[in-house]
Amino acid sequence: MTDSTKPAARSNRVRWWAGAAAVAVAIAVTLVACMPTGWTGDGYTFSRGQMQDALARKFPFQRRFLGFFDVTLSNPQVSLDPARNRIAIQADAVVQSGLFRQPLTGPLAVSSGLHYDAPTRSIRLDQPTVDRFDLQNVPGGIGPQISSIGSLIAGQLLNDYAVYTFKPEQLKVAGIAVEPGTITVLPEGVHVQAKRP
Structure with missing residues:
Protein backbone atom coordinates (compact mmCIF):
# COMPACT_ATOMS: atom_id res chain seq x y z
CA MET A 1 0.00 0.00 0.00
CA THR A 2 1.43 3.40 -0.97
CA ASP A 3 1.56 6.38 1.34
CA SER A 4 -1.15 8.11 -0.70
CA THR A 5 -3.66 5.27 -0.10
CA LYS A 6 -3.11 5.13 3.71
CA PRO A 7 -4.98 8.39 4.48
CA ALA A 8 -7.88 7.28 2.25
CA ALA A 9 -8.12 3.90 4.04
CA ARG A 10 -7.92 5.63 7.42
CA SER A 11 -10.63 8.06 6.33
CA ASN A 12 -12.88 5.16 5.23
CA ARG A 13 -12.43 3.43 8.59
CA VAL A 14 -13.31 6.63 10.47
CA ARG A 15 -16.41 7.08 8.33
CA TRP A 16 -17.39 3.43 8.89
CA TRP A 17 -17.03 3.74 12.69
CA ALA A 18 -18.88 7.05 12.67
CA GLY A 19 -21.70 5.43 10.70
CA ALA A 20 -21.80 2.44 13.02
CA ALA A 21 -21.92 4.75 16.05
CA ALA A 22 -24.79 6.73 14.49
CA VAL A 23 -26.73 3.51 13.87
CA ALA A 24 -26.11 2.36 17.47
CA VAL A 25 -27.35 5.71 18.83
CA ALA A 26 -30.43 5.52 16.60
CA ILE A 27 -31.21 2.00 17.85
CA ALA A 28 -30.75 3.07 21.47
CA VAL A 29 -33.04 6.07 21.00
CA THR A 30 -35.66 3.86 19.37
CA LEU A 31 -35.50 1.31 22.21
CA VAL A 32 -35.84 4.01 24.86
CA ALA A 33 -38.79 5.51 22.97
CA CYS A 34 -40.46 2.09 22.95
CA MET A 35 -40.12 1.64 26.71
CA PRO A 36 -43.21 2.29 28.78
CA THR A 37 -42.91 5.17 31.22
CA GLY A 38 -41.01 4.03 34.27
CA TRP A 39 -38.73 1.44 32.67
CA THR A 40 -35.03 1.88 33.20
CA GLY A 41 -32.19 -0.34 32.10
CA ASP A 42 -32.93 -3.05 34.66
CA GLY A 43 -36.57 -2.70 35.62
CA TYR A 44 -39.65 -0.63 36.25
CA PHE A 166 -49.30 -3.69 35.20
CA LYS A 167 -50.94 -3.11 31.85
CA PRO A 168 -49.90 -5.78 29.29
CA GLU A 169 -47.89 -3.24 27.28
CA GLN A 170 -45.92 -2.34 30.42
CA LEU A 171 -44.46 -5.85 30.45
CA LYS A 172 -42.77 -5.46 27.07
CA VAL A 173 -39.63 -3.53 26.23
CA ALA A 174 -39.07 -2.97 22.51
CA GLY A 175 -41.44 -5.86 21.81
CA ILE A 176 -39.60 -8.26 24.14
CA ALA A 177 -41.62 -9.72 27.04
CA VAL A 178 -40.23 -9.13 30.51
CA GLU A 179 -41.39 -10.36 33.89
CA PRO A 180 -41.08 -8.59 37.24
CA GLY A 181 -38.47 -10.04 39.57
CA THR A 182 -37.02 -8.65 42.80
CA ILE A 183 -39.07 -5.83 44.33
CA THR A 184 -37.24 -3.08 46.21
CA VAL A 185 -38.90 -0.26 48.16
CA LEU A 186 -37.02 2.99 47.57
CA PRO A 187 -37.46 6.41 49.22
CA GLU A 188 -39.28 7.75 46.14
CA GLY A 189 -41.04 4.66 44.82
CA VAL A 190 -40.96 0.91 44.29
CA HIS A 191 -38.49 -0.64 41.86
CA VAL A 192 -39.37 -3.92 40.16
CA GLN A 193 -36.46 -5.70 38.53
CA ALA A 194 -37.07 -6.91 34.98
CA LYS A 195 -36.16 -10.45 33.93
CA ARG A 196 -36.84 -12.56 30.88
CA PRO A 197 -39.68 -15.06 31.46
Whole structure:
Protein backbone atom coordinates (compact mmCIF):
# COMPACT_ATOMS: atom_id res chain seq x y z
CA MET A 1 0.00 0.00 0.00
CA THR A 2 1.43 3.40 -0.97
CA ASP A 3 1.56 6.38 1.34
CA SER A 4 -1.15 8.11 -0.70
CA THR A 5 -3.66 5.27 -0.10
CA LYS A 6 -3.11 5.13 3.71
CA PRO A 7 -4.98 8.39 4.48
CA ALA A 8 -7.88 7.28 2.25
CA ALA A 9 -8.12 3.90 4.04
CA ARG A 10 -7.92 5.63 7.42
CA SER A 11 -10.63 8.06 6.33
CA ASN A 12 -12.88 5.16 5.23
CA ARG A 13 -12.43 3.43 8.59
CA VAL A 14 -13.31 6.63 10.47
CA ARG A 15 -16.41 7.08 8.33
CA TRP A 16 -17.39 3.43 8.89
CA TRP A 17 -17.03 3.74 12.69
CA ALA A 18 -18.88 7.05 12.67
CA GLY A 19 -21.70 5.43 10.70
CA ALA A 20 -21.80 2.44 13.02
CA ALA A 21 -21.92 4.75 16.05
CA ALA A 22 -24.79 6.73 14.49
CA VAL A 23 -26.73 3.51 13.87
CA ALA A 24 -26.11 2.36 17.47
CA VAL A 25 -27.35 5.71 18.83
CA ALA A 26 -30.43 5.52 16.60
CA ILE A 27 -31.21 2.00 17.85
CA ALA A 28 -30.75 3.07 21.47
CA VAL A 29 -33.04 6.07 21.00
CA THR A 30 -35.66 3.86 19.37
CA LEU A 31 -35.50 1.31 22.21
CA VAL A 32 -35.84 4.01 24.86
CA ALA A 33 -38.79 5.51 22.97
CA CYS A 34 -40.46 2.09 22.95
CA MET A 35 -40.12 1.64 26.71
CA PRO A 36 -43.21 2.29 28.78
CA THR A 37 -42.91 5.17 31.22
CA GLY A 38 -41.01 4.03 34.27
CA TRP A 39 -38.73 1.44 32.67
CA THR A 40 -35.03 1.88 33.20
CA GLY A 41 -32.19 -0.34 32.10
CA ASP A 42 -32.93 -3.05 34.66
CA GLY A 43 -36.57 -2.70 35.62
CA TYR A 44 -39.65 -0.63 36.25
CA THR A 45 -40.02 2.01 38.94
CA PHE A 46 -43.40 3.33 39.93
CA SER A 47 -43.78 6.25 42.29
CA ARG A 48 -45.54 6.44 45.61
CA GLY A 49 -48.09 8.67 43.84
CA GLN A 50 -48.82 6.01 41.20
CA MET A 51 -49.36 3.43 43.93
CA GLN A 52 -51.51 5.90 45.87
CA ASP A 53 -53.70 6.56 42.82
CA ALA A 54 -54.07 2.84 42.03
CA LEU A 55 -54.98 2.00 45.62
CA ALA A 56 -57.41 4.93 46.02
CA ARG A 57 -59.50 3.60 43.12
CA LYS A 58 -60.21 0.42 45.13
CA PHE A 59 -61.49 2.22 48.23
CA PRO A 60 -63.74 2.43 50.14
CA PHE A 61 -64.58 -1.18 50.76
CA GLN A 62 -66.53 -3.06 53.40
CA ARG A 63 -66.37 -6.45 55.03
CA ARG A 64 -68.19 -8.19 57.89
CA PHE A 65 -66.05 -9.82 60.57
CA LEU A 66 -66.94 -12.28 63.33
CA GLY A 67 -70.58 -12.10 62.23
CA PHE A 68 -71.20 -8.89 64.19
CA PHE A 69 -68.87 -6.17 62.97
CA ASP A 70 -69.20 -4.31 59.67
CA VAL A 71 -65.91 -2.63 58.83
CA THR A 72 -65.48 0.11 56.23
CA LEU A 73 -62.04 1.36 55.20
CA SER A 74 -61.61 4.60 53.26
CA ASN A 75 -59.06 7.31 52.39
CA PRO A 76 -55.96 5.11 52.09
CA GLN A 77 -52.59 6.83 52.38
CA VAL A 78 -49.44 5.06 51.18
CA SER A 79 -45.98 5.65 52.58
CA LEU A 80 -42.70 3.89 51.86
CA ASP A 81 -40.32 2.22 54.30
CA PRO A 82 -37.12 1.45 52.36
CA ALA A 83 -35.18 0.52 55.52
CA ARG A 84 -37.47 -2.50 56.01
CA ASN A 85 -38.31 -2.96 52.29
CA ARG A 86 -41.98 -2.52 53.13
CA ILE A 87 -44.82 -0.16 52.36
CA ALA A 88 -47.28 1.25 54.90
CA ILE A 89 -50.96 1.97 54.34
CA GLN A 90 -53.10 3.99 56.69
CA ALA A 91 -56.87 4.16 56.23
CA ASP A 92 -59.84 5.55 58.09
CA ALA A 93 -61.76 2.70 59.71
CA VAL A 94 -65.41 2.68 60.72
CA VAL A 95 -66.74 -0.30 62.69
CA GLN A 96 -70.51 -0.71 63.07
CA SER A 97 -72.38 -3.31 65.08
CA GLY A 98 -75.64 -3.87 66.91
CA LEU A 99 -73.48 -4.34 70.00
CA PHE A 100 -72.94 -0.59 70.35
CA ARG A 101 -75.01 2.54 69.77
CA GLN A 102 -72.70 4.50 67.51
CA PRO A 103 -70.01 3.55 64.99
CA LEU A 104 -66.45 3.28 66.21
CA THR A 105 -63.99 5.31 64.15
CA GLY A 106 -60.23 5.64 64.01
CA PRO A 107 -57.13 4.95 61.96
CA LEU A 108 -55.93 1.55 60.83
CA ALA A 109 -52.27 1.37 59.85
CA VAL A 110 -50.67 -1.72 58.32
CA SER A 111 -47.24 -2.39 56.88
CA SER A 112 -46.41 -5.07 54.36
CA GLY A 113 -43.87 -6.60 52.06
CA LEU A 114 -44.65 -6.93 48.35
CA HIS A 115 -44.66 -9.78 45.85
CA TYR A 116 -45.51 -10.16 42.16
CA ASP A 117 -48.42 -12.33 41.03
CA ALA A 118 -47.92 -13.33 37.40
CA PRO A 119 -51.49 -14.49 36.54
CA THR A 120 -52.94 -11.09 37.49
CA ARG A 121 -49.84 -9.02 36.51
CA SER A 122 -50.06 -7.30 39.88
CA ILE A 123 -47.89 -6.24 42.78
CA ARG A 124 -49.56 -7.53 45.94
CA LEU A 125 -49.25 -7.12 49.68
CA ASP A 126 -47.26 -9.90 51.29
CA GLN A 127 -47.98 -10.80 54.94
CA PRO A 128 -49.24 -7.40 56.14
CA THR A 129 -49.19 -6.68 59.86
CA VAL A 130 -51.25 -4.21 61.89
CA ASP A 131 -49.11 -1.38 63.23
CA ARG A 132 -51.98 0.64 64.69
CA PHE A 133 -55.73 0.25 65.13
CA ASP A 134 -57.05 3.02 67.38
CA LEU A 135 -60.82 3.19 67.54
CA GLN A 136 -62.54 5.82 69.65
CA ASN A 137 -65.21 5.05 72.30
CA VAL A 138 -64.78 1.27 72.35
CA PRO A 139 -67.36 -0.08 74.85
CA GLY A 140 -65.97 -1.97 77.80
CA GLY A 141 -65.69 -5.70 77.41
CA ILE A 142 -65.25 -5.85 73.62
CA GLY A 143 -61.68 -4.55 73.41
CA PRO A 144 -60.26 -8.03 72.64
CA GLN A 145 -62.77 -8.57 69.81
CA ILE A 146 -61.93 -5.17 68.33
CA SER A 147 -58.21 -6.00 68.47
CA SER A 148 -58.87 -9.30 66.71
CA ILE A 149 -60.72 -7.42 63.95
CA GLY A 150 -57.49 -5.55 63.17
CA SER A 151 -55.61 -8.84 62.81
CA LEU A 152 -58.40 -10.28 60.65
CA ILE A 153 -58.35 -7.22 58.40
CA ALA A 154 -54.62 -7.64 57.87
CA GLY A 155 -54.70 -11.41 57.48
CA GLN A 156 -57.92 -11.95 55.52
CA LEU A 157 -58.74 -8.69 53.80
CA LEU A 158 -55.38 -7.15 52.95
CA ASN A 159 -53.09 -10.16 52.58
CA ASP A 160 -52.38 -10.64 48.87
CA TYR A 161 -54.27 -7.41 48.12
CA ALA A 162 -53.27 -5.90 44.76
CA VAL A 163 -51.74 -2.43 45.14
CA TYR A 164 -50.53 -2.01 41.54
CA THR A 165 -51.46 -3.82 38.32
CA PHE A 166 -49.30 -3.69 35.20
CA LYS A 167 -50.94 -3.11 31.85
CA PRO A 168 -49.90 -5.78 29.29
CA GLU A 169 -47.89 -3.24 27.28
CA GLN A 170 -45.92 -2.34 30.42
CA LEU A 171 -44.46 -5.85 30.45
CA LYS A 172 -42.77 -5.46 27.07
CA VAL A 173 -39.63 -3.53 26.23
CA ALA A 174 -39.07 -2.97 22.51
CA GLY A 175 -41.44 -5.86 21.81
CA ILE A 176 -39.60 -8.26 24.14
CA ALA A 177 -41.62 -9.72 27.04
CA VAL A 178 -40.23 -9.13 30.51
CA GLU A 179 -41.39 -10.36 33.89
CA PRO A 180 -41.08 -8.59 37.24
CA GLY A 181 -38.47 -10.04 39.57
CA THR A 182 -37.02 -8.65 42.80
CA ILE A 183 -39.07 -5.83 44.33
CA THR A 184 -37.24 -3.08 46.21
CA VAL A 185 -38.90 -0.26 48.16
CA LEU A 186 -37.02 2.99 47.57
CA PRO A 187 -37.46 6.41 49.22
CA GLU A 188 -39.28 7.75 46.14
CA GLY A 189 -41.04 4.66 44.82
CA VAL A 190 -40.96 0.91 44.29
CA HIS A 191 -38.49 -0.64 41.86
CA VAL A 192 -39.37 -3.92 40.16
CA GLN A 193 -36.46 -5.70 38.53
CA ALA A 194 -37.07 -6.91 34.98
CA LYS A 195 -36.16 -10.45 33.93
CA ARG A 196 -36.84 -12.56 30.88
CA PRO A 197 -39.68 -15.06 31.46
